[in-house]
Amino acid sequence: MTIRITGMNSGLDTESIITELASARSMKVDKIKKDQTKLSWKIDAWKELNSKIYSFYTDVLSDLRFDSAYTKKITKVSNPDAVSVVTGGNAVNGTQSLKVNKIATTAYLTGGKLTSKNGNNKVTGDTQLSDIGIEKETKFELEIGGKKQEISINGNETVADLTEKFSEAGLNAKFDEATGRFFISAKESGADAHFDIRAVSGDADSAAALKNLGLDYSSYYNSDGYSKGTDGATMIQGVDSEIELNGAVFTSSTNTFEINGLTITALKETEGETITLTTQQDTDGIYDTIKGFIKKYNELINEMDKLYNAESASKYEPLTSEEKDALSDTEVEEWEKKIKDALLRRDSTLSGVANAMKEAMMTTHLPGVEGINEGKDIYLSYFGIETLGYFKAKDNEKNAYHINGDPDDSTVKNNEEKLKKAIANNPDTVVEFFKQLSTNLYNALDEKMGRTDYSSSFTVYNDKLMNSELEKYESKIKTEQDKLNDYIDRWYQKFSQMEVALSKLNSKESSISSLFG
DSSP states (O other): OOOOOOOTTTOOOHHHHHHHHTHHHHHHHHHHHHHHHHHHHHHHHHHHHHHHHHHIIIIIIHHHTSGGGTOOEEEEESOTTTEEEEEOTTOOOEEEEEEEEEOOBOOEEEOOOOOOTTSOSOOOTTOBGGGGTOOSOEEEEEEETTEEEEEEEOTTSBHHHHHHHHHHHTEEEEEETTTTEEEEEESSOSGGGOEEEEEOTTOHHHHHHHHHTTOOOOSOOOTTSEEEOTTSOEEEOOBOEEEEETTEEEEESSSEEEETTEEEEEOSOOTTOOEEEEEEEOHHHHHHHHHHHHHHHHHHHHHHHHHHTOOOOTTOOOOOHHHHHTSOHHHHHHHHHHHHHTTTTTOHHHHHHHHHHHHHHHHOOEEEETTEEEEEEEOGGGGTEEEOOTTTSOTTOTTOEEETTOTTOTTTTTSOOHHHHHHHHOHHHHHHHHHHHHHHHHHHHHHHTOOOSSSOTTOSSOHHHHHHHHHHHHHHHHHHHHHHHHHHHHHHHHHHHHHHHHHHHHHHHHHHHHHTO
């Protein structure tokens, strides 16, 4: 860093003079920096808007071009306490009969109450197995879903250790200290997931260990799938669920069945009752899909209109560091917000994208069919979907569409529900129209987002060009800053030379004065 000491002989404030002389050139550097800042902000504004446009393009329009987005069906169940149904788009319309014969259960073992050898101490997870009568290493057999394995225990292990072994073997296991019992279940429901815990054949120690652990139950099951041992252990056998749909029998290890587009969940046995399932077109679902589309379109087009029609900020420029220091943080924030809000004002690229979307909405049409505008073309307005009058709509909402009769829209909720009537009378034609509308919008945006020499793929603005211009500003700033520094240095050099000359002159005057005493 150069240290300059000036004005010692002349008495001039050299630094202030040079700063004033260089102010015009300094302002030029500041202007370039401000332009760079504005361009950087503009790129950020475009990135944010482009993200919203791309989301509308991929998440909304992409799906709405196809039947699957509209094929909403619903199934009414005569006894919803016994069965729940989720209806897929490929389900067949019509009425079916259903019976629930069995509910799937999970194999569950409730152990007998454990007691310590002396009968006084409470059994906990920390209780050693020797305290409940298991003195030496013992094995017993465990079979889960037809696969056999052995579990080995000894007296030094604890109740918690045994619980962990059951878990590692593939069961849900817990020892409840409050009741002093093991609670063990299969991890899945159904007959195939059933498990058994048995003593090793012919091993008296193994049989005794199971009894001491409260896990001994008899080897037979009654008609309900229950087995109860003499020590209080109870086993519930895992059972598959069974339903009859239109007379055909279906079984499952769970209580859920996926049959011909229906996901049927059995909730309880119907005990001979026949349940009716009625599958039909979900007209409310089609309406909600269209309403959701209109809402997303409005949000985007309103945002674009707001940016395009923003109040002018031509009198505002980004602040320099010195200018920011003279203002409060709130004042700086408000100042910059005015600039940022107006960055896309009257932007031709923005106008082009918005107009392409508006044109697709206004011009999409299909020939009328029997029952729907027969002999004439069908436009959005036929379904009661229109913009409000110019003077009735709010600012930056003049291109938003409203669905007549929409209870959530106070401006048109009392109008005739044309869209719902059209869906009820001819849902296929309604779907076909909105598929075409979505396709037209999709294609319009696809064209705007095509890759060019100036823009990347899926980008509606010239991001490549703008980023290139942003990089060039660095070079411009460096060039002008170097020129400014050279200019300042030259002036300091001139003033320095002046100070040297004045110093010599003062020295001579001092010498002459000394001659005359």
